[in-house]
Amino acid sequence: MPKSGNDTLLSTNELMIGGVSTSFLAEKYGTPLIVYDESTIRKQIHDYKQAFREVQADFRLAYACKAFCTAYMCQIAQEEGLWLDVVSAGELFTALSTGFSPKQILMHGNNKTKDELELAITSQIGLIVVDNFHEIELLGELLNQAGQSIDILLRVSPGVDVHTHDFISTGQQDSKFGFDLYSGQVEEAVVAVKKHPRMRLMGLHAHIGSQIFDAEGFAVAAKRMADLSKKLEREYDVLTHILNLGGGLGIRYTEEDTPMPLETLVEEVVLAARKAYESDGMSLPLIMLEPGRSIVAEAGTTIYRVGSRKEIPGLRTYIAVDGGMTDNPRLALYGAKYEAVIANRMNEKQKELVSIAGKACESGDMLIWDIELQKAKPGDLLAVFCTGAYNYSMASNYNRIPRPAVVFVKEGKSRLVLRRETYEDLLSLETNDDFS
Ligand code: LLP
Numbered sequence: 001m002p003k004s005g006n007d008t009l010l011s012t013n014e015l016m017i018g019g020v021s022t023s024f025l026a027e028k029y030g031t032p033l034i035v036y037d038e039s040t041i042r043k044q045i046h047d048y049k050q051a052f053r054e055v056q057a058d059f060r061l062a063y064a065c066k067a068f069c070t071a072y073m074c075q076i077a078q079e080e081g082l083w084l085d086v087v088s089a090g091e092l093f094t095a096l097s098t099g100f101s102p103k104q105i106l107m108h109g110n111n112k113t114k115d116e117l118e119l120a121i122t123s124q125i126g127l128i129v130v131d132n133f134h135e136i137e138l139l140g141e142l143l144n145q146a147g148q149s150i151d152i153l154l155r156v157s158p159g160v161d162v163h164t165h166d167f168i169s170t171g172q173q174d175s176k177f178g179f180d181l182y183s184g185q186v187e188e189a190v191v192a193v194k195k196h197p198r199m200r201l202m203g204l205h206a207h208i209g210s211q212i213f214d215a216e217g218f219a220v221a222a223k224r225m226a227d228l229s230k231k232l233e234r235e236y237d238v239l240t241h242i243l244n245l246g247g248g249l250g251i252r253y254t255e256e257d258t259p260m261p262l263e264t265l266v267e268e269v270v271l272a273a274r275k276a277y278e279s280d281g282m283s284l285p286l287i288m289l290e291p292g293r294s295i296v297a298e299a300g301t302t303i304y305r306v307g308s309r310k311e312i313p314g315l316r317t318y319i320a321v322d323g324g325m326t327d328n329p330r331l332a333l334y335g336a337k338y339e340a341v342i343a344n345r346m347n348e349k350q351k352e353l354v355s356i357a358g359k360a361c362e363s364g365d366m367l368i369w370d371i372e373l374q375k376a377k378p379g380d381l382l383a384v385f386c387t388g389a390y391n392y393s394m395a396s397n398y399n400r401i402p403r404p405a406v407v408f409v410k411e412g413k414s415r416l417v418l419r420r421e422t423y424e425d426l427l428s429l430e431t432n433d434d435f436s
Contacts, residue, residue, distance in 0.1 A: 015301075015343040015383050018409030022303050022343040025407060026381050030420055031305040032323035032404040034392055038076070039410060040299035041388075044262070045080045048291065051266035057274075060288040062106060064247045065091050067292030067389040068300070071098040072408065072417045078104075083126065085247075085290040089116040096123055106244075106290070108155070110177050114138060121146050129205045129244070131155045131178055133192060140196035149198040153244055154189055156181050158206040158224050162217040162248075177207070186228060190236050201238060203285060204228065207246025210293060213259045218245055219272035226276035233282070244288035245269060251297045253386045254337045262294055293389040300388020302327060302404070303343060306380040307359070317354045319376045324358010325365040326401045328384070328391045332364045340367075342374040343383040350375060356382065360399050392418070400426055 015022045018037040025035055045061070052059040062083035065074065069086075074095045077084055083104040086092045095105055106127035107120050117139055120128055130136055130152045143150060155178035162172075179185040193199050206221045225243055232238040250259040260268070266289070274284045304321035311317045330336035340356065342348070351372040358365035367384060376382065395403045402421035407414045 013345055013347045015341060015346055017301055018414075019412035020409045020414050022381055022383055025409070025414060026303050026305065028414070029405050029407055029416065031303055031381070032321070032327050033303045034327070034387060034404055034406045035301050035303060035414075036296070036388055036406065036408045036417075037299045037301075037410075038408045041073075041076060041296055042080065044295045044299070045077075045082065047262055048266065048289070048295075049081075051263040052270070052287075054263070055267050055270040057270045057284065058286045059270075060242075060286060062104075062288065062290040063295055064290045064292030065095070066393060068296045068391075068393050069094055070406070070417055072415075073296070074098045074100050083288075083290075085292075089113075089119050092116070092119055092123065092125070102126065106153075112138075114142070117142050118146075121148055121150060124148070125150075127151050127153060127202065129153045129155050130189070130193070130199075133189065136189065136192045136196065136199075140199065143196065143198035149200060151200045151202045152193070153203050153205040153242060154179060154186060154193070154201065155205045155207075156186055156225065156228065158208060158221040160206075160208045160217045160221050160224075162209040162212050178205075181224060181228065187232075187236065190232060190238055194236075194238075201240075203240040203242030203244065205244040205246065207244075207290075208248060210248050211250040212248040213250045213257070215260065215265050215268035215272065218248075218265075218269045219276075221245060222269065222273035223276040226273070226280045226282065229277070229282060229285070230280040241285050242288055243273060243285045244290065245273070247289065247291040247293070249291055249294040251294055251386060251389075253297075254339050256337065259294075295389075297386050297389035300386065300391065302384045302387040302391065304382045304384070306342075306376045306382055307378055309376070309378075317352065318357045319354045319373070319382075320357045320359060321367065321382050322359060323401075323404060324360050324367060325362065325396075326358070326360055326398050327395045327404050328358075328367060328387055329394050329396065330390060331366050331368070333394075338368050338384050338386060340371060340373065340382055340384040342376055343381040345374050345380065348374040356384075360401065362398075397421075397426060402426060 062085040063077040064085040069091050075098050078100050087108045102123045103126045105125040108129045110131045157175050157178035159173040179189045204225050208217045229240040277284050304323050308320045325332045356368040405420035406418040
């Protein structure tokens with residue numbers, strides 16, 4: 001089980017989250033249900049901010065809302081004074097609909113469409129992280145048409161190969177994101193941007209990947225960005241005021257994961273960046289981080305109802321639940337591992353080795369391989385921990401399974417944030433149009 005926050009208690013025999021019992025939540029909202037402990041989210045944000053203050057860095061913290069994006073989550077980010085990192089018009093629209101200050105939004109994307117850039121420009125968002133040459137031209141044109149200016153960062157592919165899953169490591173040279181550092185593309189991009197006076201180049205961005213456990217890769221990226229900044233200053237008369245080192249701090253899904261505490265990570269990253277810039281005769285620019293997973297993953301727990309069981313003598317016992325890859329595709333995609341408990345019989349000592357299967361028509365629809373669990377009976381509640389990041393946001397309707405509901409809990413109270421999808425919802429996009 002992951003480290004429990006103050007509000008996650010084992011009361012008698014039952015798992016409590018944010019002071020609310022899981023069986024109460026399952027009864028009230030149905031299953032599968034994703035439950036967020038709000039105070040855990042706010043604590044993570046607080047710890048990030050505190051860590052920056054400790055190292056006396058000028059900083060900006062953005063929440064990468066791709067990890068979990070709803071109006072209420074954007075509202076929490078706004079209340080906590082965060083910026084918001086959006087990667088699509090859908091995320092931007094969600095944020096704006098809550099009244100999120102556009103000045104505190106930055107937009108990413110390796111293929112932002114004309115519509116997306118237009119929405120970013122008309123909403124006057126704070127920063128666009130420009131990713132490629134096509135975008136420079138398109139954005140330049142749209143800014144001219146709108147008669148507006150915008151602050152930008154250049155996304156640099158820093159050539160840092162971090163040890164994480166291939167699909168979530170993005171800083172290596174062979175990546176679809178950003179300008180390649182080693183073939184002169186960044187310099188070429190600077191020249192191209194200079195032709196568009198409506199783009200104000202504020203600095204550089206380098207994201208090295210996700211689920212990263214230490215500061216080493218960030219330090220290498222910071223050094224490369226410092227050297228690049230020096231070159232840009234000397235040869236192109238460009239001053240970089242902002243260094244955005246992306247997101248990526250990992251979390252503890254199981255005991256195999258040993259991420260650095262976020263306070264230590266922030267400290268080491270800032271100290272390494274400061275050293276890099278100072279050794280190049282510059283002062284530390286404003287440091288920006290845009291974490292997603294480390295803000296919301298540990299706050300989320302998914303509650304499933306146990307159903308069928310299949311025992312293959314001498315081989316394996318499968319326990320099936322009422323969700324699966326449709327609400328959590330991370331095992332199927334990345335081989336992700338999770339810890340879980342039978343939430344309504346927490347203290348039961350006797351355990352058995354089982355594997356947890358989902359209900360979709362696909363053998364790969366597994367949630368957990370080989371876990372020691374209290375003996376599960378049909379109707380029991382299974383709680384899978386650390387499902388707050390990239391679960392609901394990557395959920396699907398495969399097999400026309402409706403997406404689960406999401407609730408937030410706090411101080412013994414719960415609040416529905418996303419209602420469960422209905423079968424009518426599944427039909428709601430269909431039309432009866434004739435061919436024409
Ligand atoms: N900034 C940029 C430019 C990113 O690409 C990402 C994540 C983040 C920030 C936030 O990274 P975080 O702090 O959450 O690690 N679906 C995968 C994760 C994909 C991450 C994509 N980019 C998963 O479920 O593990």
